[in-house]
Amino acid sequence: MEPLARRTLLRSGLLVAATAVAGPALLTGCGSGEESPARSDGKPRRGGTLRAAFTGAGAGETLNHFVGGTALDMVRARALHATLGDLDPSAPDGVRYGVLETIEVNGELSAYTLRLRRGLTFSDGSALTARDVLWSLRSPAEDPASLPVYKNPAATFDFAGARVENDHTLVLPTLAPVADGRLLLCQGNYLVVKENSDFSPEVATSGPFRLEEFVPGEGCALVRNEEFTHPELSDAPYLDGLELRSLPDSEARAAALTGGQVDFAHDLSPVTARTLGEDERFTLTSTSPPYVSGLFFRMNLAHEPFRDNRVRTAFKLAADREAMVESVFFGDATVGNDLLSPGFPDYADEIEQRPFDPDRARRLLREAGAEGMRVTLTTGPETPGMVEVATLYVENLVAVGVDATLEELPAGQLFADYPAYTRLPLAASFSVPTPALPLYQMSYGGQNPAALGWDRPDVDELVATARGTSGEESARAGLAAQRALWEEGNTIAPVFKPFTTAHVPGISGVAEDLFEQFPGFSRATLS
Template sequence: MPTNFVLARAAHGTLGDIDPNAPDGVRYRLAETIELAPDLSSYTIRLRAGERFTDGSPVTAQDVAYSLPRALAKNPTYAELFGGFDLANARVDGDRTLVIPTKQPFSDGRALLCSGTAFIVKDGTKEFTVRTPSCGPFRLIAFEPGRGAQLVAHDGFGTAAGNGGPYLDGVEINWITDPDARLNALRGGQVDFAHDLSPVGARTLEGDPRLRIAHTVPPDVYGLYFQLNMAMPPFTDVRVRQAIKLAIDREAMLETVLYGRGMIGNDMLCVGFREYASEIEQRPYDPGRARALLREAGVEGFATTLLTGPESAGMIEIAQLFAEQMRAVGIIVTVEQKPRGQLLADFEAYAAAPIVGGVFPGIPLVVLYLAVFAAGNPFAKGWNRPDVDSVVARGRASRSSDEARRALVSAQRELWESGNLIVPLFKPVLSGQVPGLTGIKDGLFETHPSFLEASLR
């Protein structure tokens, strides 16, 4: 798992977490409520009373006003994600209220503000060390880059009713990049919880009375995906993109890569959320039609490169099987493997790659579209459809959830028919743990657990 992000979730507070089953679509944390103006012209964040940083100072609206633009500056790829908020004109109204105007009306701001990308830090924070005040469920007391971190429970978190946790006295996070090494550490008693095991590794735990396997369910699943570079021939031709999608034997991938633990994808992410377009027909496995489309496009027998890395268990295996299945329709794919954690380190190489293979956690469609596809985002790899952007914007501007969903389903169909995203599989996160460990799934966003609700008997 992206260990730095897990550490950040443990140490830093958020306004809330996305929860499709909650009334507002989010489970509030530092925020008590996030209110929309009737005309969608602003969002009002009201903080819980009593929340504190680890130095004892209160969490205030001014801290939130400082943190949101800082998060955007630190990660410019989220410019579209927060671009609808007029952060420059946000108004602090007392210690616990922040009013953020919108640049145009949209109704999904709660999900954006609680998408897990904006951690709340103390006003004026410039760097993070073990001495930096934080307001998450745990307080960092030791950190060694590349090896791990130690945290203790933060008594100032959850002092307001309703937060729940932390229940553990502390957490030690170990950087163990290899899934087999994580499994061995669990078996050897060095750790109580081993996250994101390989499917074959998880199988070896079955029947071991000392340990148990936990697996996530939608929306907390990983989408294993491939993305074609639409700015680069032959992927500029929609027939080639469609051919590759038809040439994938998803059933074989599910059984070979995930040993049946998972579900077949339909070239769309965000499964498990209300807006997921489940009504779109499942794309079939049709290598004959794929070869015919390649002939029509005049690109039979071409060679290309797939760039990927072991960011999550199964990614290398699915890339290798993808290359094998493409060979059956005359496409020669060379798999280029980056070391773990390096797939996006050289973004120029990533952006220039003909095909990339990656993994995406479960997030709402609007968050995905704004962060990856809107307005010619570099992550879109050549997808630049202002007409689809407009459809998404129309859905976002509606206060009717049914109308919003219709617009988002329409956008998904365009991506499904002519886009460059291929999602053959969704895989649960398979974790091994001691029997007395409970509550991790209650913390939401299980693909990057915060251990907030975890307890150990």
């Protein structure tokens, strides 16, 4: 298809979707086109273009996923760039490798050797080498604009001491002994970008698709990367093309689905999902723990009242978690306990559930001299439920005597200026499914900006011990670290929600990409 025709297709589809949102109800149009016959031999059918809608960042969207924090940024990046690996609890090492053949760790847990699969190339035919892997891991740490999640490998591995032994072997020394380096590197979001990439539309890519068209704020058109070699399936990807639409609102994504402009709508709100669940034309799927997202609020310790742990505890006790689960998610969510990563083996489920106790919250605020304190909670519709849960939480705070207000930013803007985000007194966020100990390193350890002032070297040391040992010693240290976070931390995590998607019949292979919160399409088929 010619670029102009594809651009017209993108824009016309988005225009129809936007028009649908303006209407009084979801469209009930003609579906998503004719179905193609399935292969009689049972093998996945090749061909077709799958159209999918995700939350984007509007006109400010970029192909540089190191600075893009929306679902669309990650899904687009995973389609264009091959992963090091994904978390897979059923696999021997707890991971499913992508460009890597294996990761070996020495007996002292002081060095990890990454061995690449042979014969990997970029879309321009050039070889994918260990130098590209090293650049992809190291460069975000050197760019102040990169999101903290991409800087985290630099907090575990000594990139200055890294050795490229040959095109297929990279040795990464650790800054301190760690046993979970495989889990850290293979989270599905560490991707291989060509060395010294400028992220222009012309840059060669290593993933299952290559870019044909990119219109910031509207979407992108991708086609099969014929140079891609799937780690397990010799003939994947199966799709001819993939169109990713940027639609920030859940209703807009649902309207595009019901109106026939897309085949797959990601991360739907509870109300939208309930409506679509009654429509037999579509299939809904929801994730379950540990593949759920925590909706949480972080108190900035640079804000004077939050330096007092009595205030932090009061803010935690003020949250009516059950009401949030029932009123926002119709019961299809899980009450949180102010710790992230529920469902993963290293999560401290021994810690008692924090109750809803507004009376004690009021007493603690009085004792701390913080009655009537003013605070603004800043949120945005980065994932469905964020604004609604934040709204209820502000009501909870007002009920215990806090002069609390809500500021809602447009979709895609909450994390757009990350330095400004880290200065907010009370900031909303959401988590992606990650084991607890690597997540601490990603979001708290070493004065991480994402921690909003949390600086506890003693807890960092506990996490380092847990990550650098095994058995009972690791478990004791991990529990102690999470107990400290629960008792003294600056995070209120009242709700964990599933990722709910809807799609037309005949789509398969999406869940098999493992990274369910940000779907991949390397195995997807249309029938």
